[in-house]
Amino acid sequence: MSGICGGPPELPIACRAPVRAMYPMSCPASWAIGPSGIYGLQIGEEYGGAGESDYRYRMVVCEEIARVHTLSFGLTVALQDDLVLHYLLDLTTDEQKRRWLPGFARGETIGALAMTEPGTGSDLRGIRTSARPDGDDWILNGQKTFISSGIMADLVIVAARTDPDAGSRGFSLMVVERDMPGFTRGRKLDKIGLPGQDTAELYFEEVRVPAANLLGSPGEGLPQLMSHLPRERLGVTATAIATSRAIFDLTRDYCFDRRAFGKPIGDLQHIRFELAEMATELDIAEAYVDRSVRAYNAGELTAVDAAKGKWFVSELQKRVIDRCLQLHGGYGYMTEYPVARAFVDTRIQTIYGGTTEIMKEIIGRDLAG
Structure with missing residues (x-):
């Protein structure tokens, strides 16, 4: 194994x-x-x-x-x-x-997808990692960063520039497998959250990748990446709504168990209003997520609709967990409480898979025609 x-x-x-x-x-x-x-x-x-x-x-x-x-x-x-x-x-x-x-x-x-490079961020057309043909193989050179599961990955799908003169048709996807000569892992990046899930730098120096590890045909990399982004963003949305609901349920129970001033803090009007607002927001967001799931199952989830869910639900998650931590008081700042860990673990979700700002740009371009 x-x-x-x-x-x-x-x-x-x-x-x-x-x-x-x-x-x-x-x-x-x-x-x-x-x-x-x-x-x-x-x-x-x-x-x-x-x-x-x-x-x-x-x-x-x-x-x-x-x-x-x-x-x-x-x-x-x-x-x-x-x-x-x-x-x-x-x-x-x-x-x-x-x-x-x-x-x-x-x-x-374990698999990983290596798109992001130092200095490129969401700009996929700025990818500098390159692969040149050599007989039946490709010789891969470059560097990737912020790669989730990069340390423990057994295979990595790498986006590389295979034709510098072909513009957006000059990128390809190829699979690099563990222990291929020239493929090395850098340091495990020290994140503020998700400590049990590694994020790493990856280096490729004259890595010989067999033609049998190319995904599709040369030059199809960028369309391949773009066509799979809606599923990725639906996944982020699903995780965000599930985590938000779990932390909210935990907080609701806490508020009616925790006593202060002789009664449960959930009996205080302000606390009930906080819970009521979050419950309403979560129910509305869940309705959109359910609609997105039905659209995905039918093969009809668009990039724009996936972007809407991704930015809105991940931003809602950030607000809900922040409010839940506040309702826990000092205990919410202690790492033995799930709300404290969720506070740092979920912060990345407005960033990876496309930042909130990029999601709004996608939606805005669609509205502008």
Whole structure:
């Protein structure tokens, strides 16, 4: 079995990773849930998956992970199912599927998507990582940063410039596998949240990538990336609404258990108004998410509608968790309380997968025609 962790663990408990743990606890947890069948739900049965394309099943997984407050592990699952997997389902040959999908279905193979580079951010056309043809192979050179699961990934889908003169048609996607000569991992980046989920710098120096690891045809990379962004953003939206609801439910119970001035603080009008506002906002947001899921299932989720959900629900999550922390008082600032961990763990969701500002720009361009 491949993987940085060296084999299945005896006691895989993702939720007990220390707040500043360096070890990627999500990796052994991935192996633990593999036999449960919740990884790679859309993978066909012939490759060991459930063959279930209805995104509502993915939502159930997301909600249950949120309820046990294991957000680092939840992100690893989301990266697998909402990000990497769909490139492998949609863009691979039958031979590539046979190589890669069974490991994904079992939770043994961890994947990553390497787009972002130092200085490029959301500007995909600014990618400088390059690959030149050499016989039947490609020689890859460059650097990527902020790559989720970069340390423990067994395979990395890399966006590279393969024709410097072809403009937007000059990019390609190729799969770099663990232990390919010239592929090295930099440091595990020290984030303020999600300590059990690694984010890394990746380096490629004269990496020889077989032509058999190219996804699709040369020059199709940018359209491939753009076409898969709605699913990625739906995944962020689903995680945001599930986490917001879980923390709200926890806070509501806390407010009616915590006593001050001789009665539960939930009996105070101000507290009830705070809870009422959050409950209303969450119900409305859930209605939009449900509509987006139905649209995705029907093959009708547009980039604009995915952008609307991504920015609105992730920003709502930020507000809701901040208010929930306030209602916990000093306890909300203590890391043994889930609301404190969620406060830092969820902050990234208005940034990755496309910032709030980029989402609004996508929507604004559509409105302007």
